[in-house]
Amino acid sequence: MTDRTIKVDYLARVEGEGAMYVRIKNGQVADVKLKIFEPPRFFEAFLRGRSYLEAPDITARICGICPVAYQMSAVHAMEDALGISIVGPIRALRRLIYCGEWIESHALHVFMLHAPDYLGYPDAIRMAKDHPKLVQQGLDLKKLGNEIISLLAGRAIHPINVRVGGFYRVPTRPELAPLHEHLKRGSDMCREIVRWTRTLPIRDYARNYEFVALRHATEYPMNEGRIVSNRGLDITAREYDAHFEEEQVAHSNALHSVIKGRGAYLTGPLARFNLNFDRLPDSVQQVARDVGLAGTCANPFESIIVRSLEMLYAFEEAIRIIEAYEPPETPAVACEPYASTGYACTEAPRGTLYHRYSIDEKGIIRDARIVPPTSQNQKMIENDLRDYVAPRIEMPSDQLRSECEQVIRNYDPCISCATHFLKLEVEREP
């Protein structure tokens, strides 16, 4: 039993195609790999030569689950390049659409992908037979997220309507009114869901993470903020490249991100929550305290609770935005390109999403860099696996395999997003 390999060839209930490999030798964890074999996607290369105005729509296609995050990081980076700052109702509408995406993405993960791990089912379909109300609630919540996105972005899948400087069209107050009613229902449902997540049999486990997330002066972070960590990092997106680097590893088509000189870190709901608990409204803080989470959560298996709390926050924030909304005079701020480089980070459901673009005087993209949250978390996922397996070497293989899969699913990894390619080399024989 001391030398063995635990493998999962196709990880289930994650977005995209990946595998896991753990090798145990002489009673020690000898090797751990999260293998991402989803093919390289070359998005950064596609962007070169395209107009700066196209970046939000091209990058949105990187992910079917979090297209809004790509649109948001793209428009903020372009606006940074052009020295534009968006305020007022346009800024609020961007937060509103982001709320829709957080709800949609978190509802999918909490109910369909993650809950079966705690309730002991192989998938949501089999879970639905015994827990139909729960699954229906998940679908209902997800639908409310879709509703926000459809209203602001024309459609729920592959949203359009977001542009550099604002939107192509903004909603009227009466258009938002029915949504307001629905969201109130969603927020009540979500409060119950948070309490339900607390009743799940969650493993006692904790890790000593470096958490990285945005932090804003007054808000729970979505579109803006400084990049901070619990170990003293406090920088702007413009300084990102000086502090973070990506490494290529042979076993993955996704690059591994590290903090220079320190290594792996964690981004995503747990990091946001721990670094920004004081930025949640009192109502959400209270619900968090009621379930025993007052802003320090180092157990990745509790991420299901944190995602539910963020979902609740997204509902409350969306309601607040709709109540205060007065349409802007124009749907977008005008902008003129000039040669420049822009940087932005926004908070995708799975964590910080970094975009950097260099454009020329005509607004043509000359260089693009995108660092999605799953790339950033990849190394930490492997560290978690190593740490989790070490004291469980003697566990039967099937059980260990299943628990390792759960360790990965704690991250809600989006493998499709993370798949890059550093460089394509073609060797030709004469």
Add this chain to the structure above:
Amino acid sequence: MIVIGLGNEFRHDDAVGLIAARRLRENGFTAEEYEGDVATLIDRWRGADGLILMDAVSSGAVPGKLHRLDVSASPLPRELFKSSTHALGLAEAIELSRALGTLPSRVLVFGVEARDFTAGVGLSPEVEGVLPVLVEEVVSCMKRH
């Protein structure tokens, strides 16, 4: 009974379900087009007594072959409807709905074997050729219902 055509308008043959729904409407029947999230699709058929779904499939059969599947009591074969890695696929959506007790009592799926799922507009000749047959069969099912 409700009729829903599924697909992606801009992936050549993947649009066949949407185009069939349009043809049905041109002939005075009620049929919906659906391009969105499959999780939300479940909601569309909740409360209906019968359901017809039309979609493109890829099973390795001859392009243009029309698959007729009655999934009222048994699942859709996975080899015909590969699930999306990004979200729920149609087969999962049907099973999820069945588990939730919201699947209509009679469910028929018409799958057209596609040739071309690449980006672009327009059906392959084989798929275009089977379209009238698909529409006719759906109409006859609706009339029988």
